[in-house]
Each structure stands twice: as structure tokens, then as C-alpha cells.
Amino acid sequence: MGRTPKGRAVMEVGADGVALITLINPPVNSLSFDVLNSLKESYEEALRRDDVKAIVITGANGKFSGGFDITAFGGIQAGGEVSKPGFVSVEILTDTVEAARKPSVAAIDGLALGGGLEVAMGCHARISTPNAQLGLPELQLGIIPGFGGTQRLPRLVGLSKALEMMLMSKPVKGVDAHSLGLVDAVVAPDQLVKTARQWALDILECRRPWVYSLYKTDKLEPLGEAREILKFARTQAQKQAPNLTHPLVCIDVIEAGIVSGPVAGLWKEAEAFQELLRSDICKSLVHIFFAQRGTTKVPGITDLGLVPRRINKVAILGGGLMGSGIATALILSNYPVILKEVNEKFLQAGIGRVRANLQSRVKKGAMTQEKFEKTFSLLKGVLDYESFKDVDMVIEAVIENVSLKQQIFADLEKFCPPHCILASNTSTIDLNLIGEKTRSHDRIVGAHFFSPAHVMPLLEIVRTQRTSPQVIVDLLDIGKKIKKTPVVVGNCTGFAVNRMFFPYTQAALLLVEHGADVYQIDRAITKFGMPMGPFRLVDLVGFGVAIATGGQFVQNFPERTYKSMIIPIMQEDKRAGETTRKGFYVYDDKRKASPDPELKKYVEKARGISGVAIDPKLMKLSDKDIVEMIFFPVVNEACRVYAEGIAVKAADLDIAGVMGMGFPPYRGGIMFWADSLGSKYIYSRLEAWSNLYGGFFKPCAYLAERAAKGAPLVRNLKLVFVHHINT
Numbered sequence: 098m099g100r101t102p103k104g105r106a107v108m109e110v111g112a113d114g115v116a117l118i119t120l121i122n123p124p125v126n127s128l129s130f131d132v133l134n135s136l137k138e139s140y141e142e143a144l145r146r147d148d149v150k151a152i153v154i155t156g157a158n159g160k161f162s163g164g165f166d167i168t169a170f171g172g173i174q175a176g177g178e179v180s181k182p183g184f185v186s187v188e189i190l191t192d193t194v195e196a197a198r199k200p201s202v203a204a205i206d207g208l209a210l211g212g213g214l215e216v217a218m219g220c221h222a223r224i225s226t227p228n229a230q231l232g233l234p235e236l237q238l239g240i241i242p243g244f245g246g247t248q249r250l251p252r253l254v255g256l257s258k259a260l261e262m263m264l265m266s267k268p269v270k271g272v273d274a275h276s277l278g279l280v281d282a283v284v285a286p287d288q289l290v291k292t293a294r295q296w297a298l299d300i301l302e303c304r305r306p307w308v309y310s311l312y313k314t315d316k317l318e319p320l321g322e323a324r325e326i327l328k329f330a331r332t333q334a335q336k337q338a339p340n341l342t343h344p345l346v347c348i349d350v351i352e353a354g355i356v357s358g359p360v361a362g363l364w365k366e367a368e369a370f371q372e373l374l375r376s377d378i379c380k381s382l383v384h385i386f387f388a389q390r391g392t393t394k395v396p397g398i399t400d401l402g403l404v405p406r407r408i409n410k411v412a413i414l415g416g417g418l419m420g421s422g423i424a425t426a427l428i429l430s431n432y433p434v435i436l437k438e439v440n441e442k443f444l445q446a447g448i449g450r451v452r453a454n455l456q457s458r459v460k461k462g463a464m465t466q467e468k469f470e471k472t473f474s475l476l477k478g479v480l481d482y483e484s485f486k487d488v489d490m491v492i493e494a495v496i497e498n499v500s501l502k503q504q505i506f507a508d509l510e511k512f513c514p515p516h517c518i519l520a521s522n523t524s525t526i527d528l529n530l531i532g533e534k535t536r537s538h539d540r541i542v543g544a545h546f547f548s549p550a551h552v553m554p555l556l557e558i559v560r561t562q563r564t565s566p567q568v569i570v571d572l573l574d575i576g577k578k579i580k581k582t583p584v585v586v587g588n589c590t591g592f593a594v595n596r597m598f599f600p601y602t603q604a605a606l607l608l609v610e611h612g613a614d615v616y617q618i619d620r621a622i623t624k625f626g627m628p629m630g631p632f633r634l635v636d637l638v639g640f641g642v643a644i645a646t647g648g649q650f651v652q653n654f655p656e657r658t659y660k661s662m663i664i665p666i667m668q669e670d671k672r673a674g675e676t677t678r679k680g681f682y683v684y685d686d687k688r689k690a691s692p693d694p695e696l697k698k699y700v701e702k703a704r705g706i707s708g709v710a711i712d713p714k715l716m717k718l719s720d721k722d723i724v725e726m727i728f729f730p731v732v733n734e735a736c737r738v739y740a741e742g743i744a745v746k747a748a749d750l751d752i753a754g755v756m757g758m759g760f761p762p763y764r765g766g767i768m769f770w771a772d773s774l775g776s777k778y779i780y781s782r783l784e785a786w787s788n789l790y791g792g793f794f795k796p797c798a799y800l801a802e803r804a805a806k807g808a809p810l811v812r813n814l815k816l817v818f819v820h821h822i823n824t
């Protein structure tokens with residue numbers, strides 16, 4: 098029995114002589130090899146048949162195409178099916194579609210991304226719906242457009258706009274695509290195919306221009322100007338992502354087309370595309386793409402056939418930084434919100450924060466004044482529980498105080514309806530403890546947002562043994578509606594993200610007490626790809642928060658806590674981070690951080706208290722050693738979280754690290770990166786350091802077991818391993 102094809106293109110010839118070719122490969126009509134081969138065959142048939150005068154290409158179910166089939170990448174990377182360079186870009190799109198004697202028009206609804214837009218650009222005209230999304234987001238997968246996009250897009254919209262769309266993986270809407278010249282007309286969805294058919298016939302009868310986008314030059318800037326634009330783009334790309342080379346390859350390929358002509362550009366693109374497809378960066382980013390989509394698939398929860406309940410009204414307790422951020426996120430997605438505070442002063446401050454969050458959007462031009470008014474009107478401030486009788490969900494976001502939270506949850510049980518979800522935004526406290534004074538354990542859940550909650554993309558959904566699957570399904574749905582990536586984790590101190598964060602900061606402190614330099618550590622970690630180093634981060638979150646959360650770790654995991662006095666000593670001296678303008682760095686009026694020579698004094702004092710001697714080896718660590726000494730303890734903790742079942746899938750930890758800690762996505766996330774280095778290597782290094790510097794580095798049982806077997810840390814790892822990306 099043959100294998101079932103993965104999608105197809107079907108052709109239907111109308112009485113008007115137009116062949117309608119439809120791409121079919123649910124859910125997004127991605128271009129698998131089967132679809133591409135079938136598209137080629139359909140075209141060849143349409144060109145052969147005398148009853149076909151013109152061709153319209155479209156996608157099934159209101160979506161043109163989401164691009165080349167990303168699920169095929171793994172196979173190609175593992176050495177499987179691959180087409181010869183230029184098979185699609187030259188043979189199909191240029192020599193068959195664009196060079197045909199019959200005109201082709203793309204009818205675009207929903208989305209035309211990556212290869213999808215490239216197919217459309219090979220046609221002689223494009224008609225789209227106003228809200229369709231058109232773009233070349235390939236760079237976010239570590240590759241460049243490979244079906245001619247690097248050559249055709251600049252010729253349709255000009256070099257500057259094309260570079261912006263490609264380098265930032267930023268799609269445009271149909272209406273904007275029209276004003277840019279990327280599409281020729283915008284029509285309502287019900288007029289789309291009809292208009293495209295007529296357009297194709299009009300081209301045939303010379304009522305409309307027959308445009309070969311590959312050879313258009315009117316939008317291209319003159320050569321000198323183009324070179325300047327490309328030079329600027331290179332500088333920007335290097336500044337924004339110094340560890341990534343594929344954006345530079347993309348710029349080189351575009352330049353080749355401008356300097357040596359589009360056909361030379363197409364061939365250069367084809368070669369570069371095939372090479373990048375096999376790169377470590379691409380493997381990592383594709384892993385992240387699927388891991389992110391996989392977080393909403395929770396075995397034993399989302400496979401039960403439960404349907405999310407409608408949430409009409411949400412209440413938030415506490416209008417501080419977190420509460421106001423969460424309220425902002427919710428009203429931005431049209432949820433009516435009640436914000437409760439303990440007195441009028443705090444309430445007004447909380448409401449003021451929400452207003453400021455929205456106003457900053459208006460200032461940036463991301464929100465109209467009218468939308469501001471409408472959104473802000475969804476928020477209502479209260480001082481008592483009177484209006485809680487019809488809320489569907491409450492999110493408690495008060496200070497991290499167990500008895501206060503226990504009292505609040507007991508009150509909530511009294512004032513909220515029995516179906517109401519009772520969520521806490523605690524970042525560390527055990528939810529069973531919070532709910533101890535209630536009998537509502539099945540509807541108690543953690544909804545851990547990250548600050549600022551209306552901006553940060555991650556939502557940790559924490560379930561206890563007793564949280565009902567329905568409540569998790571409801572929260573996953575809310576997460577999707579407020580555009581967060583949810584990660585479902587088990588209940589424990591620190592959950593997933595903070596458990597990984599603890600050793601990150603502690604390792605950095607341990608190194609400094611043993612003689613390493615604060616600023617070299619931050620530099621090495623930033624070079625590795627973190628948005629900032631551990632010390633700059635502690636300054637940002639403030640020493641108060643660092644001490645409070647660190648305290649939780651000391652209390653719960655004493656055997657692996659490194660107790661450093663550096664932060665408390667500095668705090669005593671009124672250095673508590675950025676807000677006090679002094680921490681590990683000093684800050685000027687514009688909050689620019691500069692190293693402080695005075696820091697030595699505090700480090701020496703802390704060293705004196707802990708009795709730690711300087712280790713000359715740690716004074717001259719390489720950047721690679723710094724990265725490993727800081728991240729291997731994080732890997733170690735991630736292994737514990739995984740082995741304890743706090744995270745169901747290792748890929749969830751990858752997403753938690755990327756979205757909650759800022760771990761570089763192009764390294765694939767913490768577990769994926771660890772497996773690229775090998776469990777044996779990580780184990781042996783941790784083991785050696787634990788002999789030298791104590792239990793903080795001691796490899797956990799799971800890591801030891803995987804290393805002994807020579808097995809990857811991720812069970813059932815099917816991915817192609819990446820090699821170590823040099824730090």
C-alpha cells in the first residue's frame with residue numbers, strides 16, 4: 098500500500114476558460130512536497146489544455162497558504178527527502194508559472210506567508226481580501242525565503258520595505274499590501290475568486306498589464322542608494338542579533354539579485370536556502386516553533402473532549418504592578434474586569450496604572466483614542482466583594498503572604514458563585530497552602546503572569562493534584578484569547594520558571610564570591626544571547642524581590658542553595674538595584690548602567706563572612722566556562738522539574754525558559770540546548786565542580802542516570818541533534 102499524500106492541489110476548469118487551482122492541505126494549506134508536485138502537475142495540465150485560457154490559484158477554506166511545510170524540515174535535516182536546488186523557485190514558479198503563455202492570478206484570503214506568498218508573487222497579479230496577512234517570516238525559522246521571495250519582494254514593494262518585512266518577519270495586511278504594490282486589488286472574501294478570474298481574463302486580453310515581478314525594476318532604488326540601504330540593514334542586523342548569520346545571508350542574497358540580476362539572485366537564494374535549512378539555528382528555531390504550539394496539548398487534560406466554558410467577567414484582587422498588568426491584558430482582549438483594592442488610595446493607584454499602560458499604547462500609535470476609551474470602560478474599581486456574585490474567574494495578585502492569601506481564598510469561597518475559577522498569581526507559594534482554608538480545591542489554580550503582565554508572553558498555569566481538568570481547559574482558552582503562550586506545570590515552590598531562575602542567580606553569586614568578575618559574567622551571558630546578565634537582572638527586579646524569592650528557595654531546597662551575603666550587604670547600604678540608582682551597577686538619569694569600582698568592597702565583605710577563598714582558576718574563566726557554570730546548574734534544576742513531573746514535556750521547559758527567562762530561542766531552549774551538548778558532558782562538569790565548590794553543583798539523580806546510560810535528557814528525543822553553537 099502506498100503512503101497517503103500530504104495534501105494536494107486540485108484543478109477545476111470553468112466555462113469562462115479559467116482554471117481554478119486550489120491548494121488543499123489543512124490546517125493552513127502548507128506546501129508539502131506532495132502539494133508542490135501536484136501544483137506543478139496541475140499547471141502543466143492547465144497549460145496543455147486548449148480549453149484553459151487563464152489560471153487562478155487559491156487556497157482552501159479561506160487560507161491561501163502558510164508556506165513551505167515546516168513539518169518536512171526534520172526529514173530534510175535528517176538527510177531525507179529534498180528537492181534539487183531551484184526545483185520550486187526556478188523550475189515551477191519561474192519557468193512554469195511566470196513564464197507561461199497563460200496568465201496567472203493569485204486569489205489571497207486569510208494568509209499568504211513564506212512559500213505561500215512566494216507562489217503568489219510568481220503569478221502575474223494578486224487579488225487579496227482586506228484582512229489577509231501577507232509576509233515572508235522565514236527568518237524567524239533560521240532560514241531565508243527559498244522560493245524566490247528575496248528577489249521578487251524587493252521588486253514589488255521596494256528594497257527598504259522588503260528588508261523590513263523579511264528581517265523582522267513582519268507580515269502586512271491586505272489593505273497595506275495594496276498600497277505597497279504587493280497586491281493589485283483588495284476585495285471582499287465573497288468577491289475574491291470571481292474578481293481574480295476576471296482579472297486573469299483581462300490580462301489575457303491586454304486590458305490589464307501582464308507583470309513579471311521578477312523583472313520589475315520601477316520599485317527598486319538606484320544602485321548607489323540600494324547599496325547604502327543594504328549597508329545600513331547589515332549594521333542593524335549585526336547589532337540586533339550578533340549570534341545570527343542568516344539575516345546577513347538574506348541581505349547578501351538580495352544584493353546579489355540587485356547587482357547581478359534576478360536569475361543569479363534566484364540561484365544564490367536556492368543554494369543558501371538549502372544550506373541554512375540544515376543549520377543548527379534552523380533546527381533550534383523549528384523546535385521552538387512546534388514546542389510553542391505543543392504547550393496547549395496536555396496529556397490527560399486536553400484530550401478529554403472538554404469544551405472551555407464562557408468567561409464573561411473576571412475579578413482581580415490587588416492593583417499593584419502585577420494586578421494592574423493582568424487587568425490591562427484582560428481588558429485589551431475585551432474581558433470586563435473588576436479590580437478590587439483595600440482602600441480608595443490603592444484603588445485609584447491601580448486604576449491609574451492600567452490607564453497608563455493603555456495610554457502608552459496610544460502614545461506609540463498602537464491604539465486609537467476611541468479604542469482607549471472603549472477598552473478602559475471595561476474596568477471597574479471596587480472596595481468590597483459585593484459585585485463578585487456573578488464573576489466567572491478571580492485572579493488574586495496581592496503580596497506574597499501566605500496567611501493573607503489564605504484569608505482571601507476563604508472569602509472568595511463565600512462571595513463568588515460555585516463555578517467561579519479561583520486563581521492565584523503567586524510566583525512561588527504552594528497552592529495547596531493557599532487553599533488550605535477552603536473546600537474548593539478543584540477550582541483553585543495558579544495563573545502566574547510575568548511582569549509586565551500585559552507585555553510578557555508567558556502564562557504559567559499551575560495545577561495541583563486536585564485542580565479539575567475543566568479549569569485547566571478554561572485557563573488555556575483564556576491564555577489563547579489574551580495572546581499568551583500558556584505552559585501547564587505542577588504545583589511546587591517556584592513552579593518551572595522560578596525554579597530555573599534560582600540557580601541562575603546563585604551560580605553567578607558563587608562565581609563572584611570565588612573571584613570571578615561581575616561585569617565579565619554579565620558580558621559573557623549577554624554574548625551567549627540572554628537579554629541581560631544575571632547581575633543586571635537582579636538590579637532590574639530589585640534586591641527586595643531577589644531576597645524574598647531567594648528565601649523561598651533556601652527554605653525549600655536548602656541542600657542545593659548557595660547562600661551568598663553579597664546582596665543583603667549591599668541592600669543594607671541602601672543599594673537595592675535600579676530603583677535606588679545603585680546596585681551591581683550605578684545608574685544615571687537616563688537609567689544607563691555603568692560598572693562601579695566600589696563593588697569590590699561589598700564582594701570582599703561577603704567573602705569574609707562566608708569564609709570563601711578566591712580561586713585563581715575562577716578569576717580567569719573563559720566566556721564558555723562562565724556560560725557553562727551558570728547554565729549547567731539551570732539544566733540540573735530543569736532536569737529535576739522534568740523528572741518530578743512538574744513539567745510534562747521537556748519542550749514545555751524550553752518554552753518556559755525562552756519566554757520566561759529570555760533564553761535565546763535560536764539555541765532551542767534549555768533542555769534542547771543541553772542535549773546538543775550531551776548529558777555525559779554536563780554531568781561530568783557538574784560533578785567536578787561539586788567536588789570543588791560544594792553541593793550547589795551536585796548533579797541530580799535524573800541527570801546522573803541519563804549520563805550513565807549515555808542517553809539524551811529528553812526522553813524519546815526524536816530530534817536531530819544540533820552541534821554546540823560556539824559561545
Ligand SMILES: C[C@H](O)CC(=O)SCCNC(=O)CCNC(=O)[C@H](O)C(C)(C)COP(=O)(O)OP(=O)(O)OC[C@H]1O[C@@H](n2cnc3c(N)ncnc32)[C@H](O)[C@@H]1OP(=O)(O)O
Nearest residue numbers: 125127163164165166167168210211212234242243244390
Ligand atoms: C521556501 C519557503 O520560503 C520557506 C517557508 O515557507 S517556511 C514557512 C514560512 N511560514 C511560516 O513561517 C508561517 C508559520 N506559521 C505561523 O506563523 C502560524 O502558524 C500561522 C500564522 C500560519 C497560523 O497561526 P494560528 O492561527 O495561531 O495557528 P497555529 O496554531 O500557529 O497553527 C495551526 C497549525 O498549523 C500548523 N502550521 C502552521 N504553519 C505551518 C507550516 N508552514 N507548515 C506546517 N504546519 C504549519 C501549526 O503547526 C499548527 O499545527 P497544530 O494544530 O498541529 O499545532
